[in-house]
Amino acid sequence: MMKRFLAQLNGLSVLKWLIYLFFFVFLLVPLFSILLVSFTGQPINIFGSFTSQKIFNSTIEKLSNISAEAYTSIFSEGNSYFAALINSLELGTGVAIIVTLVVLPIAYAFARTKMPFKPFFAALCTIPLIMPTFISSHAFVLMFGKTGWVTQLYHSFGGEGVLFDVQSMLGIVLVQVFFFFPYALWPMVAAFKISDVTLEEASQNLGAKSWYTFLRVTLPLAVPGIVSSMLLIFTVSFSDFGTPIILAPKDLNLIVVESYREIAGFFNWAGSAVLTVIMLLVAAFFFWLQRLVIKGREYGTISGKPTKQKLNDHKGTLVGLTIYTFLITFVPILAMGSVFLSSIATTWGHHALPDGYTLDHYKTIFSISGKNIWNSMVLAGGTLVLSVIISTFVSYFVVRRGSGGLDFVSSIPLIVPGIALGIALIQTFNTAPIHLTGTAILLIIAYTIRRMPYMIRSTMSSMMAIRKDIEEAAISLGASNLIAALTVIGPLMVPGIAAGAILVFVTVIKETSISILLAPTDWAPMSLAVFQNLLRGEYYTACAMAILIIVIVIILQAIAKKITKDQLY
Template sequence: MKKRLPRFDGLTILQWTIFLFFLVFLVIPLLSIFLVSFTGEPINLPGSLIDSRIFSTTVEKLSHASLEGYQSLFGGSRYLTALWNSLKLSMGVAILVTLVCLPMAYAFARTDMPLKKTFAALATVPLVMPTFISSYAFTLMFGQTGWVNHIWRAFGGEGVLFEIQSMLGIVLVQIFFFFPYALWPMVAAFKTSNSNLEEASQNLGAKGWFTFARVTLPLAGPGIVSSMLLVFTISFSDFGTPIMMAPKNLNLIVVEAYREIAGFFNWSGSAILTVVMVLVAAFFFWMQRLVVRGKEYGTISGKPSRVKPVANRGVRTGLTLYTLFVMMVPILAVGSIFLSSIATTWGYQALPNGYTLDHYVTIFSRSSQNILNSLILASGALILSVVIATFVSYFVIRRGSSGLDFFSSIPLVIPGIALGIALIQTFNTPPLQLTGTAAILIIAYTIRRMPYMIRSTMGTMMAIRKEIEEAAVNLGASNLVAALTVVAPLMVPGISAGAILVFVTVVKETSISILMAPTDWAPMSLAVFQNLLRGEFYTASAMSILIIAIVVALQSIARKITRDPLY
């Protein structure tokens, strides 16, 4: 019996084209930076595949590979200190965010707390601000001339409440701007746990606090631990907060990696730190998945179970006030940025000395190119993401392509600064000399944010019955035509929501923009960062408000499409 050869139709060719995209722009850069960490010199893998001379040079470099760089990492150098500081920071933030979110998550899930919808809307505010803008907002609040410290001194305090450029400052910014990532999964965990077990505990005479500690928390445990690990990964990968707030004597791995590549062009150091960042982020991402999938915590029996809201008025009032306090910190941060954007001068008093709209006039006249660049780059990443993510979802669901499913998940565990360094190292020489161009910037944005798109399209794809597509094929359409004319229109809601989210996250992208964007293609986020470094704080604030306004408007549209509070 003859072995049946695989059929190469249009969809198969497209599937292999997407595989090639991931191979060239994700796998090869990661492999390259891994090899550079051993050789200490740039390696041109794409050129090695087509040019025998480059291949010989690469082989010679690999022949001198050593563990010297890794030995220096674990030999008490500043790299090891940076890694240890980053691990302490991320672990501390993960634990503190979990503790901060516990009362709020319980209030959302188990009480008739007033203003729930308002609080849910306020909880999206931290998600719309790039972290380096959040850091600047905290400086306006808690810096030496910040309005909070003006009030503090007016009531008899001395100096400042705390030094903003410190580990504590970084922790506070990340707590108040990362808590939504933990809040909603924890709300879901409290909602899905079986309340009948809690009622049984109380009927047996247990006090409310005992039931909460011994029944409610263990039932919600997987969701809580998963949220903690997620926040750890986000904190560890965050670039915006450390680059703005880390003092000179505080080494953090993301800042060290940026300085090694942008300041010293130290390929060995940047490569080693990139490999370490990817491994750490991947390990904790794997741990997060393991917590969710590794054990069975099911308590749903198939019978309807209605959760009775907590009746204690004191508990409800206390949780409401606590939630209001946490939500107000990001709101005050946005308000501080807005006041700075319309201030003539600010710093000598708690409020600005005067108000003006000249800073907005300035950004639209002087920085209009940065605004246009952001829109063009985000649109390019959006188009590329829509095409790739839509077909990845199709191939994973319809054809069971585990390979594409795996490749499309890799960006979830790669910090932005690590991806940027890998792409710069790989594409800074012929034959694919893309470093410094808009093309590589769009590709980097696409790879970094594509999982958001796939998250949206995958669910929509699963809801489309296969029989609809098969009917078109039976009527004579090819598989590719059926996918484009039948399946694609049905995926429009999921594509629309994912597209908006990709556009939003690209507009506020920090690490890749700062590391990779050339002068001619500097987006708004890079313009804000450069203005802050130059001391042009008021125009930086005006541009920040514009970014926030764009993100808020687009996220509102996404929320209406998906009805998802995380948008």
Template sequence: MSRFRFWRRWGGLDLLRWSIVLFFLVFLIVPLLSIFLVSLTGEPVNLFGSLVNPAIFQSTVEKLSGASLEGYRDLWEESRYFHALVNSLKLSTGVACWVTLMCIPMAYAFARTDMPGKKWFAALSTVPLVMPTFIAAYAFTLMFGQTGWVNHIWRALGGDGVLFEIKSMLGIILVQVFFFFPYALWPMVAAFKAADGALEEASRNLGAKSGLTFVMVTLSLAVPGILSAMLLVFTISFSDFGTPIIMAPKELNLIVVEAYREIAGFFNWSGSAILTVVMVAVAALFFWLQRWVIKGREYGTISGKPVVTRPVRHKGALAGLMIYTSVVLAVPLLAVGSIFLSSVATTWGHHALPNGYTLRHYATIFHSSTSNIVNSLVLASGALVLSVIIATFISYFVIRRGSAKLDFLSSMPLVVPGIALGIALIQTFNTAPLHLTGTALLLIIAYTIRRMPYMIRSTMGTMMAIRKEMEEASVNLGASPLLAVVTVVGPLLLPGISAGAILVFVTVIKETSITILMAPTSWAPMSLAVFQNLLRGEFYTASAMSILIIAIVVVLQLVARRLTKEQLY
């Protein structure tokens, strides 16, 4: 009887907690460990098979006995790999610096001024987030390619050739700058808002001019937030797969593209494993630096009076900031417009505008690509259900039980680039006893692992606001802890779950790297269909499918904003 009471009181939740730990162990820790071992041995390693098959175990032991760091030494000697790493670091550094410099005036305008139209500018600043990066890259080719409409205008004005070669390092940087800047903009807005306005007032009272006050005081107070945003953009740029796969020329080696080619084109396990480990290490380093910069670094003054910062109302400054913000936002908006024009064009390329307009491309995708649309919705729904279940209980265990282990495990996917996670999962589950590579199940699990942190952060915030007494009252009335979590805590978590669920659904619909690498032909989602259409030269149907993806994402984000009552300005 005592055993029954113990199980009723603790067994259900404890079993669930260890089941979640097992999930991360099987589908995250073991794949990353496997890919690391492959980088040392140069051959595929079947860790799961080694547990059930003596012959596989013996083979694994023999492979591990020959493990060495020779592959990593070859990384420095193999010019192609080394140049890919160096080029990726250069790209990410350039993007991070450009984005930071570009966002400083905009962030200041949103945080410290009464700039006209600030509400609309804030809403338009989310536009880059709704486009998958490979679609954004294609949009830029429509604008700045050899037959792009921008270059048609350029030549009509007397220019020669093209403004710049779009398929180049500069082209990749421009796409990432204009589509990654929101990741830096809003943290920088928060940094400027948090800066103590009393110090600025003191500076001006002592005779400093506005420009000097901004540089020496305002900007200095926002430095921690600015550095954090810069490091975040560096990590995102380094991990981005969609832009380079579309725009990188053959002579420009980038580490994400090289890793993809090694596994998808050459089945070179050793090379792909080494590049994967390097990607994870670099991403983890800069993610840690970003967290380190944030932690405990706030500049301000301590006083007993609340400080009210007066917004800037200088007409010249406001006009300049408004024009500058409009120019920056015009680029992604024109990119979306270019995709739309391509989706309704009969033909386009001989002139700045299409030769004619039609809706037949939309009819084509709804007729021949219905399965891709259904696949996207089914796969995203599967990842959503799995994410909701796991994230809800992780939030409970972390907040209520202080489970540092689960908190660490659930944060690990943030430092693993999508292409790296895909390669690790393919290698680990490519053979028996868990032969899941090429199945929809493994794709759903990959989506879940990659996007679950968004759900967890959303539910954790709501979990903190739920009083523990309500759960305890349910237990005191005879409910088991598991039943109390499901019937009492669960319904109270619905606002956080709803917002996080939509965010997971949206990001899965847009997911590029894992989809292109892992999606089986029979389960090809919309993003893979767009990518394949671009490779086949079916640009107009690719554009129509892209607009459909953008429309779905926009609608879902509007729903999420209504649920969470977000204020972006």
């Protein structure tokens, strides 16, 4: 049996097992480790248990005291963890429902009408995606806070106080609604496009009004895509760390904030582990539910001949949808503009506009925070290299060799919130024999695991477009499987690899939760510098750094779009 295994072993097989080993060591073991901690209430050193008899005996002793008390106590009266879970579920549900209702008219306008300025509105819809959520949250403070410019305008018209308390559940909901809606928009646009327009025409020919046709024909056909988008928004909202860490008041418990405070503030391994497991279970359930909806409920119509869609050109409808779309997409523009004004303001808070303007804050970040900029570039570059290598071969093994195992394992990070992954990695690698906590290496690995699924999807699409007989021709001429993959398949995948690499680079530049938990002082990236400046009250320099991050992201996304010739976005 061993001889047969060695005979089958080649370069590609070794790479495949190395990739499995990477996921096992840096994803599966940390998640399993944090599960054990949630039952024992004490840190578990799994790797150390295999290298030291003393650690092994300690681990066995801890495991002998396994108890579900930490979970059962959550449901006791007055438990803060239970309150945090309920609040997070309410937040995710509320945001999912509101986003769906807000986006529905816009998606219909893009897919089924002749609404003018569609390319312009599509460009505006990318702005929420380029702003990290904690920057968006600060932008809302600049707008609606006690000294915000919207509040100042409100006072000038005779109003008192504030329009609403931005540092509240309502403030968190509004930020997430206006900055998460693009995640639901494009899937819903696709859902509206797949329905057969002839059914609508038949309904109207039978005398049905346009609104009745929309409610009874168009909308039901789009329901699977709408429900899937709603579930996605729930997961994104539930796992979001940037918004609540800035806007959540002290009396509002949310599970992501509680888990962060337990590990960063109190070093409470038991509490943070329990909250991490709960986050994983909730995220996994809704991710599974979304996949179930897409797989089991996707439907449309089949006809013998293709039909050309007749787009709605009713003047009143177009005017109404255009105005509505502009109002929704204009809010993120105002938020980004507020951050920019703060970045060039001498002081701001007494009037609707800054008291003066200066570029000194940008000089400050390049002189004092230059290391943070360099750190971001190096960390993102390291993540890019590691992601390209692993993702390219994962795509090859999944598409060419039908490796369902790698496909499954590489999809797990999609359901792991950033804060949960960070806590799991800290617990697993904070002691010998693999002591990586507090190093740039673990930070790069965490970034890679967190963002690799996006890279894999891009490279997988490129792999599917490459004909298999090209590779077979190289093998028939004497090349090994590994050489054929590197010299034939690799060059043909360059566009997909480049686009995916830029996407990884962009998301790493914006990453917040992993950076806050894992970044050592010497390797603090720009996102962490912005967060720390906000906590210290250095708002102007924080905004200048935030604008720099946004500019980098815009440039890289433009390059990615050019590389893929508008096929990626």
